[in-house]
Amino acid sequence: MSLTRRSTLGLMAGAVFAPSIVRAQSFPSKVITLxxxxxxxxxxxAIARFVAQDMAVAFGHNVVVDNRAGASGAVGTRAVAHAEPDGYTIVFGNNQTHGNNMFLLKEPGYDAVKDFAPLAGVGAFEHAFVVRKDLPAKNIQELIALAKADPGKLNxxxxxxxxxxxxxxELFMQRTGIKMTHVPFRGAAPLVQEIVAGRIDIANSTLPSVLEQINAGTLRALAIASxxxxxxxxxxxxxxxxxxxxADADSWAAFFAPVKTPDAVLDTLSKAIIASLNKPETREAxxxxxxxxxxxxxxxxxPYHAQEIATWKQIITEAGVKPE
Structure with missing residues (x-):
């Protein structure tokens, strides 16, 4: 190949890749939607808004939180999966949006792994085992014994x-070999109300949803699943x-961007998010x-994400929960 032809090809390649490089170097230059x-x-x-505020200060551009609820988080997550992969639309997902929906929804409209690039894992809402205050079980082993004495009686x-x-x-029952009867509710508030009233025996709820009642003594906590x-x-x-x-079961959360977002942009977003999460005032909040x-x-x-998906896929399959 002649020197002239090599130079021409080099210029052509530069023309192809230069725009993405320039975009990455100048990122961000406008409002980011979270x-x-x-x-x-x-x-x-609340967590998303804490981080968005810190990112806006760091970038000198607004980071707008856009609440798009629906379909167990699939509506908003799907929108980001199909957004322009330029770093200006990202999502704050969790074990539901970027894990269980893959197996619980027939048509989530996205692939939690193939369509997203992780920016930062944040942590988790821990689950607490709580029981009605008059249940004759003071710890987890006593609860297991109570459940085994009459399978299915406890709800x-x-x-x-x-x-x-x-x-x-379901994970806890599989690990301990017990059987209890499931009573689903529409949200945490009615569930907690029924345990406090003594009509539900036990729940494995996120700690924030029951901490006030634990402190007030209107229900009892037996264990943290963490x-x-x-x-x-x-x-x-x-x-x-x-x-x-x-049998640990944390409800984790993480930030994601569309998978084809340029690496330099992903790196910029990731560093800004992690810096926010390590900021003392933000951590305390x-x-x-x-x-x-x-x-x-x-x-x-x-690797954490991959392990979580594998674990919950197995639990969902063994529990016989069908996609909706």
Missing amino acids: VVPYPAGGPTD YGSTGVGSGSHLAM PERNPRAKDIPTLREQGVNN ILKLGFTLKVRDPAAFK
Whole structure:
């Protein structure tokens, strides 16, 4: 090949790749949209807004939180999967949007792995085993014994079929060999109300949804389904401390961008998000929500994500939960 032809090809290649390089170097140059696929006002929304505020300061451009709820988080997540992969539309997802929906929805409209690039793992809402205050079980082993004495007699509540609280309890029952009867509710508020009223025996709920009632003594906590105790509920032992292993069930959360977003842009977004999550004021605000921070960069989050998907796919299959 002649020198002239090589030079021409080099110029052509430069013309092809230069725009993406320029875009990456100048990113961001306008408003970024951070999609939260749930209604405004909840803890997930609050975390997103804390981070968005820090990112806006760091970038010098607004980061607008866009709540797009519906279909177990699939509506907003799908919108980001099909958005322009330029870094200006990202999503704050979780174990439902970027995990269980793959197996619980017939048509989620996206692939949680193939369509997204992780920006940062944030941590998780831990699950707590809570029981009505007069249930004759003071710890997890006593609960297991009570359930085995009369399989199916105890009932447990969840926030809906296929929800985190449902699948977390399915995991627990599979690991301990017990059987209880499932009673689904439309959200955490009615579930907690029924446990406090004594009409539901037990639930495996996210800690923020039951912490107020635990502190008030209107229900009792038996265990935290996480490797370590929660700093806001230090008196509640973990499942592992009580002899139950491989039954932890954290409701994790993470930030994602469309998969074809340029690497340099992904890196810029990732660093800004991680810097926010490591900021003392932001960490304190998030911890007050009952959320446990465990910040992971993309390289650390990918294997964690893969393991979570594999675990819950197995649990969903063995529990016989059918896609809707």
